[in-house]
Amino acid sequence: MRRLIALLGLAFLLAACAPEPTPPLRLAVNPWIGYDPFVLARDRGPLDARLRIVEVASNSDSQRALANGMIEAAALTLDEALRLADAGVPLEIVAVLDVSAGADAVLARPEIDRLDKLRGRRIGVEAGAVGALMLARLLAAAGIDDSEVTILSVEAGQHVAVLTSGRVDAVVTFEPMKSQLARRGYRVLFDSRVLPGEIIDVLVVRPGVDARPLLAAWQTGLAALEQDRLAAAQTLARGVELSAEEYLDALSSLRLFRVEESAEWFDGGAAAPLARRAQPVVAELMRRGEIKQPPDWAALLGKGRR
Amino acid sequence: MNFLLRFPARWSLPLVLFLMSVPAVWWFSVLQHQEYSRLVESEETIRIKERLAIEQMRLEVQLGMGNLLQVRRIVASLGLRRDMLHAWLIGRDGRILAALTRVELDRPWDEVRGRLPLPLAAALAQMPDHGPAITLSRPASADFLLGEVELRTGHRLVVVSDLAAPLARRLEAGRSELAKQAGTLLFFALTVGLLLHLLWTQRMRRLLRAAERLGQGDFTIRAALPGGDELASIGAAFDTMAERLARQQDEIRRLATLIEQSPLVAIVWRNEPGWPVAFVSSNIVNWGFDKRALLAGAFRYVELIHPDDLPMIAADVERHLAHGPDRYVQEYRLRDGFGHWRWIENHTWLLRDDEGRVSTIQGVLLDVSRRHEAEEAMHRQSAELAARNVELERFAAAAIGREEEMIRLKREINALSRALGRPEPFDLSFLAAAEEEAQR
Numbered sequence: 209m210r211r212l213i214a215l216l217g218l219a220f221l222l223a224a225c226a227p228e229p230t231p232p233l234r235l236a237v238n239p240w241i242g243y244d245p246f247v248l249a250r251d252r253g254p255l256d257a258r259l260r261i262v263e264v265a266s267n268s269d270s271q272r273a274l275a276n277g278m279i280e281a282a283a284l285t286l287d288e289a290l291r292l293a294d295a296g297v298p299l300e301i302v303a304v305l306d307v308s309a310g311a312d313a314v315l316a317r318p319e320i321d322r323l324d325k326l327r328g329r330r331i332g333v334e335a336g337a338v339g340a341l342m343l344a345r346l347l348a349a350a351g352i353d354d355s356e357v358t359i360l361s362v363e364a365g366q367h368v369a370v371l372t373s374g375r376v377d378a379v380v381t382f383e384p385m386k387s388q389l390a391r392r393g394y395r396v397l398f399d400s401r402v403l404p405g406e407i408i409d410v411l412v413v414r415p416g417v418d419a420r421p422l423l424a425a426w427q428t429g430l431a432a433l434e435q436d437r438l439a440a441a442q443t444l445a446r447g448v449e450l451s452a453e454e455y456l457d458a459l460s461s462l463r464l465f466r467v468e469e470s471a472e473w474f475d476g477g478a479a480a481p482l483a484r485r486a487q488p489v490v491a492e493l494m495r496r497g498e499i500k501q502p503p504d505w506a507a508l509l510g511k512g513r514r
Numbered sequence: 515m516n517f518l519l520r521f522p523a524r525w526s527l528p529l530v531l532f533l534m535s536v537p538a539v540w541w542f543s544v545l546q547h548q549e550y551s552r553l554v555e556s557e558e559t560i561r562i563k564e565r566l567a568i569e570q571m572r573l574e575v576q577l578g579m580g581n582l583l584q585v586r587r588i589v590a591s592l593g594l595r596r597d598m599l600h601a602w603l604i605g606r607d608g609r610i611l612a613a614l615t616r617v618e619l620d621r622p623w624d625e626v627r628g629r630l631p632l633p634l635a636a637a638l639a640q641m642p643d644h645g646p647a648i649t650l651s652r653p654a655s656a657d658f659l660l661g662e663v664e665l666r667t668g669h670r671l672v673v674v675s676d677l678a679a680p681l682a683r684r685l686e687a688g689r690s691e692l693a694k695q696a697g698t699l700l701f702f703a704l705t706v707g708l709l710l711h712l713l714w715t716q717r718m719r720r721l722l723r724a725a726e727r728l729g730q731g732d733f734t735i736r737a738a739l740p741g742g743d744e745l746a747s748i749g750a751a752f753d754t755m756a757e758r759l760a761r762q763q764d765e766i767r768r769l770a771t772l773i774e775q776s777p778l779v780a781i782v783w784r785n786e787p788g789w790p791v792a793f794v795s796s797n798i799v800n801w802g803f804d805k806r807a808l809l810a811g812a813f814r815y816v817e818l819i820h821p822d823d824l825p826m827i828a829a830d831v832e833r834h835l836a837h838g839p840d841r842y843v844q845e846y847r848l849r850d851g852f853g854h855w856r857w858i859e860n861h862t863w864l865l866r867d868d869e870g871r872v873s874t875i876q877g878v879l880l881d882v883s884r885r886h887e888a889e890e891a892m893h894r895q896s897a898e899l900a901a902r903n904v905e906l907e908r909f910a911a912a913a914i915g916r917e918e919e920m921i922r923l924k925r926e927i928n929a930l931s932r933a934l935g936r937p938e939p940f941d942l943s944f945l946a947a948a949e950e951e952a953q954r
Contacts, residue, residue, distance in 0.1 A: 232596050239587065251617040262594050262614075265587035278594050365584035373579075385583070447590075447616035449583055 233258040233421055234279040236270040239364055241383045242306035242409050242462050243283040244444045245429030251443060252432055256421035265365035267337035280417045285338035286408040287489050293508060294499035299412045301508050302419040304470040304482060308407035310461035313399035314346050315389045316378035323350035323397055332362035332376035338407060339380035344492060346398045383458040384448035405485050427467050478505040523715055528707030535699035543692055550684045554677060559650045562661045562675050566648045570663050577667045586612040600674040634674060717745050721752060733760035773797060779879040785872045788814030802851025820847035820855060835872050840864040857883040
């Protein structure tokens with residue numbers, strides 16, 4: 209009798225403990241070509257069944273989706289990740305994906321051939337994103353005060369449209385929009401080669417998310433890209449309105465990190481290479497009031513260090 | 515159902531409650547599944563329609579501006595919806611302009627559709643053209659929703675949304691609810707079991723123990739159940755019964771004692787050949803019988819009746835069995851356990867069943883051997899007295915004749931004396947008084 213009751217009770221417990229449907233692991237990537245190894249891994253497949261890589265229109269879309277809990281992971285620039293963390297969005301940096309070496313740039317109408325000619329002009333930039341940092345560096349290099357230009361907030365997906373339509377005179381943008389605009393004759397006034405190591409792209413996840421499928425996808429995509437760059441470019445260029453050659457050229461203006469290379473940037477907590485290299489960015493963000501306190505690197509780099 | 519009767523009520527009642535709760539929970543889960551399925555489809559239809567309405571507007575704007583990169587990103591970002599399986603923006607030339615993956619870009623829609631699993635490909639092929647209105651449909655027995663909207667630019671946005679995953683999530687939430695309900699029912703069953711144990715089963719066990727003791731012959735036992743409920747009433751009725759049985763037992767004991775101490779032997783025969791004894795009072799031992807041997811059928815009753823009396827007795831019994839009357843008295847000789855013959859006065863009454871057949875023969879045996887001996891002695895004395903009386907009469911007749919001769923002689927002597935003038939020598943006046951008495 210007791211055995212029967214125990215069995216019935218056990219059946220109820222087992223029914224109550226039935227596994228929950230596996231939640232998806234969604235990663236948002238903006239048009240930045242430095243995130244395309246993820247796209248390549250997705251399109252070549254197969255991926256971990258939980259993993260879904262979603263291409264969004266802009267950096268702001270990625271940040272909004274992460275802050276709103278619509279995704280579990282995002283590829284962001286380091287300054288974007290620091291802004292989100294400072295704003296109280298729970299996240300952890302788990303990998304360095306790439307460092308921009310000219311892929312971020314300021315492009316202007318052809319007649320603007322010097323930085324000082326931007327004075328009095330309208331500049332389109334994606335507010336709250338890496339463009340804001342680029343703009344700050346640009347204005348500093350040009351000796352122009354913020355008040356001497358008109359800043360228009362334009363999300364990345366609109367950069368080509370606003371500049372070609374003449375609504376702005378210059379735009380702070382990145383690849384592939386940089387190459388699209390350059391192809392149309394717009395002039396590169398300033399790019400990230402003058403900010404060596406400052407524009408770093410990282411992979412962030414919400415706390416508690418298992419990042420291993422993400423890192424595996426990154427490594428897979430990167431390996432495929434390195435194995436046959438032209439074939440990869442032919443696949444990826446279709447979505448960014450570039451030819452394969454243009455795509456490969458754009459790709460040469462950034463450095464992609466393997467997972468093991470990324471791991472080296474996480475050793476040492478607050479003294480980790482990533483934290484050390486981020487000091488100029490942190491200082492600029494604090495100077496502009498975009499972050500209120502220095503980052504808690506121990507919390508931010510927890511998973512990447514492991 | 516008999517299975518449950520194998521267990522004590524304190525287990526079977528909660529078990530019944532629990533077993534009843536299991537199909538109830540199962541049935542609820544079936545209804546819940548059906549309800550959730552309808553609900554999920556309805557909710558997903560509304561959500562996708564709302565989302566497509568927004569994307570329709572955004573895409574028309576971006577297509578109008580010629581911003582293909584933004585168009586592709588808008589379509590690709592539909593993948594943020596966790597249940598979005600596919601999204602295609604099909605150009606006027608029938609090629610894929612935007613999709614969730616880049617590998618599908620610029621490919622003919624028919625080719626992309628042809629690579630999909632058959633149910634989905636077939637459903638997509640059968641999608642009717644509804645114009646600019648957003649249409650959502652769920653193919654029969656499919657676990658996905660198809661959505662389509664035609665843009666003013668002539669492009670078509672087609673999406674496929676999974677229904678299985680949201681249903682699974684809803685059911686998962688429902689399972690928690692079911693688990694809570696099952697837990698509540700189990701708790702309820704256990705609580706009821708505990709309450710029954712405290713309120714009923716403890717007292718039932720007390721009543722049961724009392725009944726067992728009563729069944730074992732202990733008429734002094736009382737249940738004495740507290741409370742005013744039905745069980746307490748049963749306990750009170752039980753106690754009343756026990757008291758009555760105790761009194762009856764006392765009366766039976768006294769009666770048995772009286773019988774044991776009396777010359778009467780109570781006996782019951784079965785109406786079967788040989789009249790086997792079904793019951794006999796213990797004082798049969800006074801007649802030299804072993805009661806247990808008698809009841810065990812060690813010998814038949816008819817074998818104990820004197821052979822000279824048996825034919826008459828058997829015929830008499832057969833007559834009473836057949837025609838009544840059902841109460842009668844017989845006398846016969848019975849060989850007792852010591853081997854002696856006893857005269858028995860047998861008072862018998864017959865018990866009949868509903869069909870009038872005699873089922874049991876009951877009787878009381880009385881040893882009347884002494885009365886028979888007294889009667890025989892009296893008969894012998896009467897015969898002796900009669901013989902002696904004859905002799906006495908003979909002697910009296912002789913004595914009276916001589917006395918009459920003497921009276922005659924005395925009368926003659928008295929007459930001679932009176933004739934002689936002498937006084938009469940004999941006084942015969944008593945004769946005159948006797949004659950006078952005789953005349954009167």
